[in-house]
Amino acid sequence: MTDREPTAGPGNLPGDLPGDLPGNTAPCPRNREGAQLSAAPRPTGSRSVPDPAAFREPAAFHDPYDPAALHDPRTQHDPAALHGPHVLPPLQLGPYLLTVPVVLAPMAGVTNPAFRRLCREYLTSTSPSTGSADNSPPHVGSFPREQQPSPLRGKNTPGAGGIRGIFVSEMVTARALIERNAESLRLIAHDPDEYPRSVQVYGTDPRVVSEAVHLLVHEGLADHIDLNFGCPVPKVTRRGGGAVLPWKTGLFAAIVRGAVRAAGPGGVPVTVKIRKGIDEDHLSYLSAGRIARDEGAAAVALHGRTAADHYSGTADRTSIAHLKADLGSFPVLGNGDIWSAQDALDMVRQTGCDGVVVGRGGLGRPWIFADLAAALAGRDQRYEPNLGEVLAVMRRHLELLRDHFGATLDRADPAGAQTRACRDFRKHVPWYLKGYEVGREARCALALVDSFDAFDAAAARLDRDRPHPGAAACGPRGRGGSARPVSLPDGWLLSQDVEDLCPVARRG
Numbered sequence: 001m002t003d004r005e006p007t008a009g010p011g012n013l014p015g016d017l018p019g020d021l022p023g024n025t026a027p028c029p030r031n032r033e034g035a036q037l038s039a040a041p042r043p044t045g046s047r048s049v050p051d052p053a054a055f056r057e058p059a060a061f062h063d064p065y066d067p068a069a070l071h072d073p074r075t076q077h078d079p080a081a082l083h084g085p086h087v088l089p090p091l092q093l094g095p096y097l098l099t100v101p102v103v104l105a106p107m108a109g110v111t112n113p114a115f116r117r118l119c120r121e122y123l124t125s126t127s128p129s130t131g132s133a134d135n136s137p138p139h140v141g142s143f144p145r146e147q148q149p150s151p152l153r154g155k156n157t158p159g160a161g162g163i164r165g166i167f168v169s170e171m172v173t174a175r176a177l178i179e180r181n182a183e184s185l186r187l188i189a190h191d192p193d194e195y196p197r198s199v200q201v202y203g204t205d206p207r208v209v210s211e212a213v214h215l216l217v218h219e220g221l222a223d224h225i226d227l228n229f230g231c232p233v234p235k236v237t238r239r240g241g242g243a244v245l246p247w248k249t250g251l252f253a254a255i256v257r258g259a260v261r262a263a264g265p266g267g268v269p270v271t272v273k274i275r276k277g278i279d280e281d282h283l284s285y286l287s288a289g290r291i292a293r294d295e296g297a298a299a300v301a302l303h304g305r306t307a308a309d310h311y312s313g314t315a316d317r318t319s320i321a322h323l324k325a326d327l328g329s330f331p332v333l334g335n336g337d338i339w340s341a342q343d344a345l346d347m348v349r350q351t352g353c354d355g356v357v358v359g360r361g362g363l364g365r366p367w368i369f370a371d372l373a374a375a376l377a378g379r380d381q382r383y384e385p386n387l388g389e390v391l392a393v394m395r396r397h398l399e400l401l402r403d404h405f406g407a408t409l410d411r412a413d414p415a416g417a418q419t420r421a422c423r424d425f426r427k428h429v430p431w432y433l434k435g436y437e438v439g440r441e442a443r444c445a446l447a448l449v450d451s452f453d454a455f456d457a458a459a460a461r462l463d464r465d466r467p468h469p470g471a472a473a474c475g476p477r478g479r480g481g482s483a484r485p486v487s488l489p490d491g492w493l494l495s496q497d498v499e500d501l502c503p504v505a506r507r508g
């Protein structure tokens, strides 16, 4: 599961939280430089062109994450002991060594190959690691990827340079997968150079989930599988799925066990994404974390909200700290409200988590992944693009969407791919333009584009030199709203036993 040794210190003792929880001041023991880093002033006037290539390491950069250093027996068991300002050591996630322990959260309708590529480019090009600027499959050689058996594809050893982040696809339901639903198969499409290919699966029936994982692994369609136990939407929870499922501990264990067993022969790691529980009176994250660990999952990601919270308030980092303290060396990823690199540093320092999962913080700001890589490597660079630079990223996003839809939908119809790209892109426009003064008319024109020409015409009317607006361009975006009662199957809360399942939940 993980090669990492438990880190000494109070943060890993059950019931004993890292000292840097809100209100405390002692730094997290895992984060040797964290206090200094978070106190470092953000460089003023740090705006730079959001071009990943601009962020290559200076030649003289000493890289404590250098795979060669990881083979050094003095540092084998404690990469953090290497000198250097890194905030997090590399994370062993199943067979993968994540040199940048950052995950793009799965987001339905958003994390398609186009968006993943943008985020990936920013994260990987700023990696402190040596080698290529991409997560490319290390063992592919001259064979087409699809023809290789999955185990050959999977092993990212330190010697292979490690993996810089994981970028999870949009969720698919297990049942749709095993029924080979065309739209679901399209949703799990990956770019040829994407690696590891990460797929999120949702289901409530252990047998169906296991079959879906078997299909993904044995047909060589995924290199990493994430199980969704975090969805709070009523149509999911009223069937006993998503964030309310871990409450039924036996059912949850059966699903994780089945998925791990089905994925195991292919060497594909399974991670589990959870919320705190149904509501504050029905928390399940500690039992879910233990079950995930004991059933062979590679990591657990905790979004610090309950299903009832939906997206209201702020994510509770204390729960993430509790989970990490409870699970010892088992990898825990912290999720929720990481809107900036500083938030990621705070998440790590306050919880002792092993990596971060970022969703809405990347909407309209894929360059946040460059900031995250820099911050976690102890560097101060932050992107603050001017309007022209943002427009250039928007145009590229459109082109990537066209390529994606062209490859998966409209092979014979390039105009159709462009139209589809424009339609998909519209929701991103307010996120990209948040904080920039462009005027209502231009905002509307860009949000209604139906062709690349229309985009270019609308963009041409804007002042490209308009500077980054500072805090107004950052902060919350995407889903929000208020807490709400959770829709549940009848009798769901009466017992945590799987035997007491409502029949409707068994269908999943």
Ligand SMILES: Cc1cc2nc3c(=O)[nH]c(=O)nc-3n(C[C@H](O)[C@H](O)[C@H](O)COP(=O)(O)O)c2cc1C
Pocket: 105, 106, 107, 108, 109, 110, 170, 171, 200, 228, 229, 230, 231, 273, 303, 335, 336, 337, 338, 357, 358, 359, 360, 361, 478, 479
């Ligand atoms: C538009 C959108 C779609 C989402 N879709 C999924 C999904 O398919 N699967 C999932 O596990 N979580 C999904 N989430 C939740 C995110 O993965 C993440 O856990 C949540 O947004 C909290 O992280 P954040 O504060 O970094 O956004 C979605 C969130 C948003 C905003």
